[in-house]
Amino acid sequence: MSLCNICPRNCNVDRSAQTGFCSMTDTVKISRAALHMWEEPCISGDKGSGTVFFSGCNMKCVFCQNKEISTGGFGKDITVERLAESFLQLQEKGALNINLVTPTHYTLQIIDAVKKARQQGLKLPIVYNTSSYEKVETIRLLADVVDIWLPDFKYTDNFAAQRYSLAPDYVQMAKAAIDEMVKQQPECIFDDEGIIQKGVIVRHLVLPGQVQRAKEAVEYLYNRYGDSIFISIMSQYTPCTNLENYPEINRKITPEEYDRVVDYAVEIGVENGFLQEGESASESFIPPFDLAGVE
Template sequence: MIKEIYSSNAEKLFRKCAICPRKCNVNRMDGEMGYCGQTAHLTAARAYLHAWEEPCISGDNGSGTVFFSGCNMRCVFCQNESIASGKIAKKITPERLAEIFLELREQKASNINLVTPTHFVPIIILALEKAHDQGLDIPVVYNTSAYENVDTLKMLEGLVDIYLPDCKYYSDTLAIRYSNAPMYFDIAMDAIEEMLRQVGEPEFAKACGNGHNKRINAVQYNALMEESDDDYTGPLMTRGVIVRHLMLPGQLQDSKAVISKLIERFGNKIYISIMNQFTPCGNLESYPELLSGIKASEYDKLLDYSIDCGIENGFFQGEGTDSESFIPAFDYRGL
């Protein structure tokens, strides 16, 4: 049955899977599981309007977010461990995924937000093509760990408008200890380079009344946000790259290295979202250094350092984000 609904190219990619840098080479079409914990059957945990992304992603209505099951990173501190491990997973077809995209659009979603999509890229491409043929006309966000193959990303050119990758670690020691992801930083930086090549520098749409929008650039967007109240969501991003960095307990120096390298390589062509929302989740008995959480003083030092490095396009987080209340209920709603 699965052969009948997938394209020949998708089937080929799943038969000897090398979609991500793990290059498991397993036959996911015949039911073998890759490192991601998934076969070639598309699975997801929830689809809904998500309000807790960056302001230019969520907007007033929320980001139309699809949480896919499985993950090619499997970080030990994962907030979404129940879906990353594949414990919560509902099978859906590419046709149904296309319908979900259109349903989210009808709910006035700011965009379509694909969370942890890497291991399902061949199927997601089919669904996006079907949805576009049926009138999908809002931006598509690719929300990823950045542990990506450049060749896989190239398959998405023209289908993704906004890339929302992580840049988790500079140190390979940390990448291996917490994510079993050797060469993570180099792989992530090359992936971000490809993302930027595809979508270019940030663009936003500012509502001008009468249903019309005005395109503005990063400088104009930043000026609007500086003058705004805290509750102002501002214009929506229509194209661009936002790189997220989640600060880890006790790893100020590694975070500084990540930020400085991102600024050095990409400058103001990207946004950097510096996050303090680390929440100790799962079984961390073997990682006691992660149990303390983030100290406000350490986060402030990182923000000061980022400013000293010349960051202009950035998002910072306030207090109260390190809470499990920010973790969605993965209950299959919207699927």
């Protein structure tokens, strides 16, 4: 981390003394480590996913639902040892997995923490919940650490990626990163209760007015990976922040928009998918960032 180039931002900063685009130093900062019931059913199950929310982010999505922690900086600094301990505490609470949310800028510390926790008895699968704005080299570092890749595939064109997330090369970076994830975990494996143990689930959040882009995302994923991955089509987009400069996305998606994307997925043959019920387009998905499980 003396010259941080962990992600495509290539900030080249010494994070012991400075911060780059993600706004985080080399000290791990988290805002919550708790059981979470709102992931896909094969991740949350009935017992919950042991979800660790990292502060900071290497994207700047204008519609981010977690701005308080992603750009607001809320959270508490912890050591790698404490992070490992929090994984073990989640295991004791009955979590089905350890789910690392927005982890990219702490990749190296996470590798260290997972190794430490495994030496102390961590048995749970590790879920890596990322925007996919990743470098292939960084994803390769995680090959022995991550069991379940949970990447977003946010955009199919870099115009939108730049407009909404200041990431002008998102599409090629995300495609290459997801290729590497599928290479590492080419098949989804579930236990007897239907809880995923290994594999790749790619999410696409449907944005208002962007049905065609959503169809392109689903089509790309299905043409490339078939049913070796699961595609999760998400309807929960909710404008939580001031989007007056982005009027085209300053509303929820309509049921009709969502249905058109789902119908298209069915039409092209997608079998391994997850859908969200209409009710799920709600702010209830945003957990309280209250340092639960951190202190």
